[in-house]
Amino acid sequence: MSDAAAWSDFWAANAGATQGGCLPKRWAAIEDAQRTAWRGFIANLPKGAQLLDLATGDGRVLGWMRAERADLALEGIDLAPDLPAAPEGTITRGGVAMEALPFTDATFAAVVSQFGFEYGDVGKVAAEIARVLAPGGTVGLMVHRGDGPILEHNLARRAAIDWVLGEQKLAQVVVTALEAPNGGPQVAAQVAAAVGIVGARKFGDESPAWEIPEALRRAVLMGTQAGDAAIRATIAEIEMRAANEIGRIASLERACATADRREEIIAGFATHDLHEQASEDVCEPSGRALASFLTFS
Known part of the structure; x- marks a missing residue:
């Protein structure tokens, strides 16, 4: 079965769920940590900035951002052809590969992904991000960890x-x-x-x-x-x-392995003159890291 079909089935069964097969039942604490990281990322985006979320799934990250910054123009894409309804005030598109984004050059002030970037071809996705990112734009990636x-x-x-x-x-x-x-x-x-x-x-x-x-x-x-x-x-x-x-x-196991090869990710962006600005752990209350949050500009 393809990754797209497997994830379509997952989103059909778990759209909007507060817990499920993908994450442990301590979801609420994990979600709070994720929301906090994204709140910090969007705080300094210019008013009315356009933002693209890669591998958006049920648009959860877009929904969080919308609640914090209603002025942002929020759009998401996902390889899974069948997606849940997009959160109010946002746009999502299914059946779109990160390696071939259907947007013109220099469109977005920010490109983000939560547990999505690492499912693609790192080099090709980094190139597409660089292409659609406006000059001075910022990239935020929350990526999996194999030890999480x-x-x-x-x-x-x-x-x-x-x-x-x-x-x-x-x-x-x-x-x-x-x-x-x-x-x-x-x-x-x-x-x-x-x-x-x-x-x-x-x-x-x-x-x-x-x-x-x-x-x-x-x-x-x-x-x-x-x-x-x-x-x-x-x-x-x-x-x-x-x-x-x-x-x-x-597919999750493969994505974790990709995310753990951090040097390849950094090199992929550096090829397009996007350089790592920060790498921070996203932790659950116990202090255990559940993800890494990377920013490039």
Whole structure:
């Protein structure tokens, strides 16, 4: 599955969510740290400045900025073709690659990205940023860290998915129980519930090792009146969404590796006469760094 498809599925399921698969459940504290970093970045932008957000997703960063500076002209793009509605007063476009921005030269006073820049080709994206950035403009990038809690959380989710659908083969087991002569919906639901109990003990009761068995259990019971074919279709959908999440986590892992190669990022911008002005840790309350905030001009 492509990164664009995996992230489209993610935004469809998580638009506006206060927590979810991408970030740990301590989302609120993480979000506060992110908002604080962006508040500082936009404080000195000129009145009415045009700003472009790369890999905007659900437009969360644009929404934060809009709340602080209603005078800014805020626009975002994302490779995912299907995006949630843009926050009020902002514009977002899906299906747009960072390596080929559909804007004229020297358009934006600022170009920013939160957990997006590092998903692209560093050299090509830096060149496009430099092209659309107005003279004297500023670049702000909040990038992942391979040693941070976001990747750690998502790798744990992947391990849980692999356990329940790979090692336990629960989807196939549920279908077998559903179709067996001495089986049926009640038996299949009991099988899913039993695996969910073990998964919750092993990985936690908010992990996919519980979420997926519970979804399968409900699918079997709720589909009883619709028939076995409808139940199997729902099970296939659950498997597809799990595969999408695996794809998204793989792209996150690659992005963290790219972000950790800091010298390549700095060199990519320096080629276009944009130089690093600051590099700061973005931390959760414990003091653990969850991201790095880089500025170039």
